[in-house]
Amino acid sequence: MDTSKIVVEATGLTKVYGSKTAVDNISFAVDRGEIFGFLGPNGAGKTTTVLMMLGLTEPSAGRVEVMGLDPRFASIKVKQMVGYLPENVGFYGDLTGRQNLLYVARLNGLTDKVSHDRIDQALDAVGLKDEGDKRAAAYSRGMRQRLGIAELLIREPDIVFLDEPTLGLDPDGINRMISLIQSLSLERNMTVLLSSHQLHQVQRICHRVGIMIKGKLVAVGTIDELAKEKLGVEQDTFTLEEIYMKYFKEA
Amino acid sequence: MVTKKRTMTRRLITFVIICSLMWCLSPHLAAAVITGDKDNRPARAITVAVQYSGMLVPKGDTVRVDLVVNNTGRADETVLLDLPQPPKGWNISFKGANYAVTSVFVPGGKSETLALTAEPDKDTGAGEYTCLIKGRTKDGALTSDTSLTIKVTDQAITSRDITITTSYPELSGPTTTNFEFSLEVSNKSGQDRIFNLSATGPEKWEFSFKPAYEAKQISSLRIKAGSSQAVAVEVKPDKQAKLGTFPVNVEVNSGQSKAEAQVRVIITGTYEIKAGTPSGLLSLSAQPGKPSNLSIYVKNTGSAVQKGVSFVSFKPENWKVEFKPEKIDAIPPNDMKQVEVNITPGDEALVGDYSVAVTAQGEKASSDVELRVTVKASTIWGWVGLLLILVVVLGLALVFRYAGRR
Amino acid sequence: MRGMWVIYRKELADHFSSNRFVILFALITMVSLITTFMVGTSLKKELEGIARPSLVFMMLFTSTGDLFSLAQFIAFFGPLIGLVLGFDAINRERINGTLSKLAAQPIYRDAIINGKFMAGVVTIKIMLLSIVLLISGLGLFTLGVTPGPEEVGRVLIYLVISIFYISFWLGVAILFSIFFRNIATSALAAIALWIFFSFFVTFGASLAANALVPIDQNQGADAERLFAHAQVQKAVSLLSPMKLYSDATSTILDPMRKTTRSLILIGPMERVSMDRFNRPLPLGQSILVVFPYIVFLILITLICFAISYLAFMRQEIRSG
Numbered sequence: 014m015d016t017s018k019i020v021v022e023a024t025g026l027t028k029v030y031g032s033k034t035a036v037d038n039i040s041f042a043v044d045r046g047e048i049f050g051f052l053g054p055n056g057a058g059k060t061t062t063v064l065m066m067l068g069l070t071e072p073s074a075g076r077v078e079v080m081g082l083d084p085r086f087a088s089i090k091v092k093q094m095v096g097y098l099p100e101n102v103g104f105y106g107d108l109t110g111r112q113n114l115l116y117v118a119r120l121n122g123l124t125d126k127v128s129h130d131r132i133d134q135a136l137d138a139v140g141l142k143d144e145g146d147k148r149a150a151a152y153s154r155g156m157r158q159r160l161g162i163a164e165l166l167i168r169e170p171d172i173v174f175l176d177e178p179t180l181g182l183d184p185d186g187i188n189r190m191i192s193l194i195q196s197l198s199l200e201r202n203m204t205v206l207l208s209s210h211q212l213h214q215v216q217r218i219c220h221r222v223g224i225m226i227k228g229k230l231v232a233v234g235t236i237d238e239l240a241k242e243k244l245g246v247e248q249d250t251f252t253l254e255e256i257y258m259k260y261f262k263e264a
Numbered sequence: 265m266v267t268k269k270r271t272m273t274r275r276l277i278t279f280v281i282i283c284s285l286m287w288c289l290s291p292h293l294a295a296a297v298i299t300g301d302k303d304n305r306p307a308r309a310i311t312v313a314v315q316y317s318g319m320l321v322p323k324g325d326t327v328r329v330d331l332v333v334n335n336t337g338r339a340d341e342t343v344l345l346d347l348p349q350p351p352k353g354w355n356i357s358f359k360g361a362n363y364a365v366t367s368v369f370v371p372g373g374k375s376e377t378l379a380l381t382a383e384p385d386k387d388t389g390a391g392e393y394t395c396l397i398k399g400r401t402k403d404g405a406l407t408s409d410t411s412l413t414i415k416v417t418d419q420a421i422t423s424r425d426i427t428i429t430t431s432y433p434e435l436s437g438p439t440t441t442n443f444e445f446s447l448e449v450s451n452k453s454g455q456d457r458i459f460n461l462s463a464t465g466p467e468k469w470e471f472s473f474k475p476a477y478e479a480k481q482i483s484s485l486r487i488k489a490g491s492s493q494a495v496a497v498e499v500k501p502d503k504q505a506k507l508g509t510f511p512v513n514v515e516v517n518s519g520q521s522k523a524e525a526q527v528r529v530i531i532t533g534t535y536e537i538k539a540g541t542p543s544g545l546l547s548l549s550a551q552p553g554k555p556s557n558l559s560i561y562v563k564n565t566g567s568a569v570q571k572g573v574s575f576v577s578f579k580p581e582n583w584k585v586e587f588k589p590e591k592i593d594a595i596p597p598n599d600m601k602q603v604e605v606n607i608t609p610g611d612e613a614l615v616g617d618y619s620v621a622v623t624a625q626g627e628k629a630s631s632d633v634e635l636r637v638t639v640k641a642s643t644i645w646g647w648v649g650l651l652l653i654l655v656v657v658l659g660l661a662l663v664f665r666y667a668g669r670r
Numbered sequence: 671m672r673g674m675w676v677i678y679r680k681e682l683a684d685h686f687s688s689n690r691f692v693i694l695f696a697l698i699t700m701v702s703l704i705t706t707f708m709v710g711t712s713l714k715k716e717l718e719g720i721a722r723p724s725l726v727f728m729m730l731f732t733s734t735g736d737l738f739s740l741a742q743f744i745a746f747f748g749p750l751i752g753l754v755l756g757f758d759a760i761n762r763e764r765i766n767g768t769l770s771k772l773a774a775q776p777i778y779r780d781a782i783i784n785g786k787f788m789a790g791v792v793t794i795k796i797m798l799l800s801i802v803l804l805i806s807g808l809g810l811f812t813l814g815v816t817p818g819p820e821e822v823g824r825v826l827i828y829l830v831i832s833i834f835y836i837s838f839w840l841g842v843a844i845l846f847s848i849f850f851r852n853i854a855t856s857a858l859a860a861i862a863l864w865i866f867f868s869f870f871v872t873f874g875a876s877l878a879a880n881a882l883v884p885i886d887q888n889q890g891a892d893a894e895r896l897f898a899h900a901q902v903q904k905a906v907s908l909l910s911p912m913k914l915y916s917d918a919t920s921t922i923l924d925p926m927r928k929t930t931r932s933l934i935l936i937g938p939m940e941r942v943s944m945d946r947f948n949r950p951l952p953l954g955q956s957i958l959v960v961f962p963y964i965v966f967l968i969l970i971t972l973i974c975f976a977i978s979y980l981a982f983m984r985q986e987i988r989s990g
């Protein structure tokens with residue numbers, strides 16, 4: 014496929030809702046194999062940015078390219094390459110976890126035979142092997158989140174957008190989710206874009222982060238770079254939280 | 265008749281009772297009454313006589329003549345009547361009070377009249393027949409003879425005895441008319457007669473007689489002596505009769521006498537037209553508010569020219585029915601004229617079948633055609649509707665095309 | 671296309687396994703059966719002694735029996751089928767959080783609404799077809815009348831009109847499910863609209879007619895005025911799809927009906943002329959008579975769907 018390093022590139026991306034500018038002229042690029050973290054307070058525009066990258070929301074200005082394609086015009090191709098885990102991912106409560114996965118597999122044009130194998134593997138991978146035949150309505154929040162990851166595993170996309178994957182999980186669940194995300198990148202060579210408030214975990218896995226505040230991307234770079242720039246000292250012990258709060262106060 | 269008979273009988277009975285009373289209960293009084301009248305008549309005397317003792321009748325006629333029995337004596341008599349030598353070929357009978365009688369009671373000084381009827385047999389030929397009539401009292405003491413001579417003649421009674429007169433001897437009309445001639449038949453002979461009626465004319469024509477102002481058909485009628493009666497002759501010509509004058513002879517006869525009259529029927533031709541469609545199909549379809557065309561023909565099936573044929577129609581309100589031409593001046597016999605009928609159903613006409621009757625109205629004849637007009641819904645709206653759906657579907661396709669690819 | 675197909679199949683399966691569908695179907699089937707049975711037995715009584723009763727088959731659908739005819743029942747409660755099938759089509763997905771996930775799959779976004787609409791329409795088709803077949807079967811059983819090709823055609827067209835009619839309500843329900851994020855709200859709105867069209871338009875029609883062409887009750891009115899009154903009433907009441915539908919179907923089902931109008935001015939001569947041949951209309955003519963109605967029903971159905979479609983395509987996908 015595309016041999017260039019950059020898989021997602023946004024230039025001057027803007028989204029205006031009426032009088033409110035949800036995303037304000039942001040530009041960034043994500044390289045292949047990276048885990049990129051979007052950080053920002055509620056209402057910063059993270060979800061909006063992700064939706065624009067998927068072509069589910071039209072940008073008001075600027076453009077975004079996924080593997081060199083504009084999702085507005087090549088939405089199918091983009092959606093084939095991109096897996097998306099929405100914040101508060103939902104499932105059909107009447108169907109079992111397995112049936113939910115099968116439905117997604119069919120929508121992706123997988124034959125039932127292939128999907129059955131993949132569903133087994135994916136359920137195994139996310140630790141839902143025994144829960145696959147339960148109705149999704151009976152799933153806990155953590156199980157739903159993991160079922161969402163299983164869905165991504167089945168689709169085998171090149172890039173995944175995870176919108177707040179750790180939201181509402183207990184510490185143990187967060188850890189499991191973090192390692193799952195890491196495995197996506199390490200074992201399956203997926204490029205991961207995630208948004209989160211869990212600064213501590215983001216710090217653990219993200220190669221690079223972008224900090225969004227009130228629609229503006231105030232900083233992009235590795236955590237070290239940002240620490241150097243904002244904290245101004247070569248600190249051995251710094252937290253992302255410190256950097257983040259600094260940006261937040263400035264804004 | 266009945267009343268008359270009854271009064272006579274009653275009178276007789278009364279008379280007899282009075283007589284008996286006088287005779288039995290008060291002979292003196294009776295004797296006194298009888299003797300009181302100075303009567304110079306004989307004690308007993310009768311005479312029998314026919315009114316006309318010599319008669320001249322045509323052959324076959326029945327003779328009726330009064331027979332008078334006269335009691336000129338003072339005593340009452342019962343007179344027996346006898347025919348000692350009845351003439352050959354005749355049936356002779358006496359009638360009193362409508363009954364055939366053989367004897368008659370005649371009070372003294374009175375007379376009784378009986379009717380003598382002499383009926384000839386069929387083959388009784390001409391000649392002179394004499395009939396002797398004998399009357400005698402019951403005790404045979406008195407007799408009286410008389411004779412009747414009947415002279416039967418061969419020749420008919422002169423035509424002056426019957427006359428037929430008609431005031432309109434000539435009638436004209438088409439073959440479809442029934443010609444009715446009224447005739448006056450007069451019986452100028454001295455007797456009541458039964459007249460047979462007959463008419464002859466062209467073949468296949470029908471004739472019938474009717475009394476004036478009555479519907480029944482008759483073949484003979486009785487006319488009193490010296491009076492006359494009106495008779496109508498109805499002539500039904502053959503439907504195929506040609507134009508022209510046809511004489512019809514009407515004959516009235518009674519025994520030997522007869523009278524003839526000639527009437528003439530002038531056939532002016534039949535007036536008959538027939539309207540129809542060339543195909544025989546009497547239905548057409550039309551759309552509301554849209555004219556629809558049909559040709560009909562009008563054929564003169566009569567034998568005379570039909571003039572001034574115009575057209576009228578029975579149609580629903582708000583409908584228009586037009587004819588082209590509106591009027592045909594004349595159609596010769598056996599000719600056919602074509603007429604275009606333009607039927608425009610009303611704008612609000614419902615779909616379905618309507619009946620429209622068209623009448624070709626000539627001066628002398630008319631003919632109806634009933635047409636079934638099937639009003640059909642306009643397909644234009646159907647097409648418009650389909651077009652509309654098509655437009656919307658196309659629009660939807662465009663929407664799919666431009667909005668759907670995301 | 672593939673996406674639409676998959677969604678269609680899932681939705682269809684959902685409909686057929688959902689409790690509300692089963693309840694609705696059972697209810698409608700029951701009512702149909704009862705109605706038909708009553709109509710059938712009363713018809714049977716009436717038809718005793720008539721050698722070859724024609725048009726009897728259609729009476730199974732149009733005869734009112736003790737309560738209402740089947741056609742009336744469908745006209746009245748058919749919309750409920752459409753509403754029940756569609757009132758939560760989109761907003762339930764949205765609330766579940768499945769909509770954004772679905773939209774992120776490699777399918778066109780319209781596959782979602784197309785698939786849902788199609789599944790609904792097919793469900794309606796299956797439902798109506800089975801009801802009609804059931805009634806026909808029952809009619810054959812109780813009355814022993816076999817429908818001719820003409821009658822079969824009439825029933826088929828009735829079926830098509832009914833499908834469009836109920837599909838219109840399905841479209842309305844789907845539209846509401848797009849506009850209203852709350853399921854209860856969209857259900858209420860849909861039912862409100864149904865009640866409005868079923869009850870209030872008729873009422874409004876007579877109000878409008880009384881206002882525009884008042885008729886004095888006491889002294890009566892001439893024919894022209896009555897006619898104008900009826901026309902206004904008719905025009906207003908035709909705003910209701912129910913009226914549109916019931917007029918169209920009653921004309922299709924009854925070959926003796928020659929117009930969709932309820933009041934017509936007929937002169938005495940016209941009366942005589944019409945009564946002369948009182949034949950039933952051929953099917954083609956019946957169709958042409960009601961064609962504008964059918965077209966209108968199809969159009970509002972298509973337009974309703976188009977609006978739903980556009981609304982859905984332009985709407986934000988994000989959940990919550």
Ligand SMILES: Nc1ncnc2c1ncn2[C@@H]1O[C@H](COP(=O)(O)OP(=O)(O)OP(=O)(O)O)[C@@H](O)[C@H]1O
Nearest residue numbers: 030033035053054055056057058059060061062986
């Ligand atoms: N359809 C919309 N109409 C108007 N404003 C909107 C709409 N969708 C989002 N916004 C606004 O855009 C801004 C960005 O929203 P977005 O969901 O992208 O934030 P976020 O960073 O994902 O926040 P969170 O952490 O709460 O998920 C918010 O202020 C929100 O109010």
Ligand SMILES: [Mg+2]
Nearest residue numbers: 059060061100
């Ligand atoms: Mg968000």
